[in-house]
Amino acid sequence: MEQNLKDEEILRLAIDDPSYFTILVDKYQIPFLRKSLSIVRNQEEAEDIVQETFTKIYRYGHLFKKQKGVEFKSWGYKILMNTTFTHYQKLKKTGANTEYLDPVLYEDKLEENHDFATIQDAKAAVRSVIEKMPEHLGKVLKLYFLEDKSYADICKIEKISIPTLKMRLFRAKRLFEKLSADSLKM
Amino acid sequence: MENKKTTIKELLKNRILWRVYLVWFLRKILPLIAVQIVILSAALKIFSGNVFVIKVLKNGYIVANAGYWPFSKFLFYSFLGTRHLTQAAIILGLAVTSLIIRDIGRSILAYKAMHLRSDQTT
Numbered sequence: 465m466e467q468n469l470k471d472e473e474i475l476r477l478a479i480d481d482p483s484y485f486t487i488l489v490d491k492y493q494i495p496f497l498r499k500s501l502s503i504v505r506n507q508e509e510a511e512d513i514v515q516e517t518f519t520k521i522y523r524y525g526h527l528f529k530k531q532k533g534v535e536f537k538s539w540g541y542k543i544l545m546n547t548t549f550t551h552y553q554k555l556k557k558t559g560a561n562t563e564y565l566d567p568v569l570y571e572d573k574l575e576e577n578h579d580f581a582t583i584q585d586a587k588a589a590v591r592s593v594i595e596k597m598p599e600h601l602g603k604v605l606k607l608y609f610l611e612d613k614s615y616a617d618i619c620k621i622e623k624i625s626i627p628t629l630k631m632r633l634f635r636a637k638r639l640f641e642k643l644s645a646d647s648l649k650m
Numbered sequence: 651m652e653n654k655k656t657t658i659k660e661l662l663k664n665r666i667l668w669r670v671y672l673v674w675f676l677r678k679i680l681p682l683i684a685v686q687i688v689i690l691s692a693a694l695k696i697f698s699g700n701v702f703v704i705k706v707l708k709n710g711y712i713v714a715n716a717g718y719w720p721f722s723k724f725l726f727y728s729f730l731g732t733r734h735l736t737q738a739a740i741i742l743g744l745a746v747t748s749l750i751i752r753d754i755g756r757s758i759l760a761y762k763a764m765h766l767r768s769d770q771t772t
Contacts, residue, residue, distance in 0.1 A: 480678075482667075482674040482760055483763035483767045484767075485670050485764075486767045486768045493659065493666070494659070511665075514666070515662065515666050515669060518670065519666070522670045
């Protein structure tokens with residue numbers, strides 16, 4: 465019976481009976497560990513991050529509200545990524561060995577690590593690629609990545625649902641990668 | 651190799667569950683027990699201020715030798731002989747003590763249930 469419960473329901477039950485949380489730990493422990501390991505490249509650090517992530521999920525579980533298109537999984541991964549980056553920043557400050565950050569994620573943190581001119585150059589390059597894209601795809605990409613708008617805000621602007629937005633962003637990112645690769649070849 | 655992986659997984663899982671249990675205990679149980687202890691202390695203070703405990707124990711010891719029934723009667727009539735405030739303090743103290751025992755029991759059961767479920771899912 466417990467196998468049929470959704471993650472959100474399990475989390476709700478776990479607030480009163482922590483034994484239910486075991487189900488979520490079993491389900492997400494390995495994927496979380498793999499993800500954080502791909503960023504920090506250190507088993508012990510990754511384990512600490514996963515432990516902290518689950519503790520945060522439990523502590524703030526009562527604040528999680530199921531919304532259309534927003535699932536426990538994505539919420540959990542968001543906490544994991546935030547915890548990982550916070551951890552990574554701490555490591556960097558203490559001078560630990562942190563040069564193994566995943567290159568893709570390193571690009572995500574570009575704005576935090578580069579000066580204003582570099583950021584502007586990168587944004588200009590991104591804009592030029594976006595201009596080549598179909599309007600409906602380019603616009604969501606621009607709103608999400610360049611203007612830092614939330615899903616909810618973009619949905620309001622575009623008058624679309626969150627699943628549609630996610631799909632559109634996915635397609636836009638794929639096209640963006642393709643166009644970027646083409647422009648590099650030229 | 652597979653065994654080592656399982657052990658690491660288990661160790662991490664136990665660490666996570668222990669932290670989760672602590673969060674649950676600090677959030678759900680500790681505040682309750684703290685409030686209950688404060689109420690119990692107040693009840694005991696009222697009780698000790700109105701009852702000469704040593705005298706009651708001495709009398710109780712003498713009656714206890716006569717058997718359970720006289721001892722129960724002694725407790726009941728002693729209770730009835732006290733002032734209303736003391737009676738209220740005794741009832742409150744007993745109620746709060748049972749709540750503390752219930753909460754301690756809940757904590758132990760939750761801890762055991764956590765590990766039982768953990769063993770089942772492994």
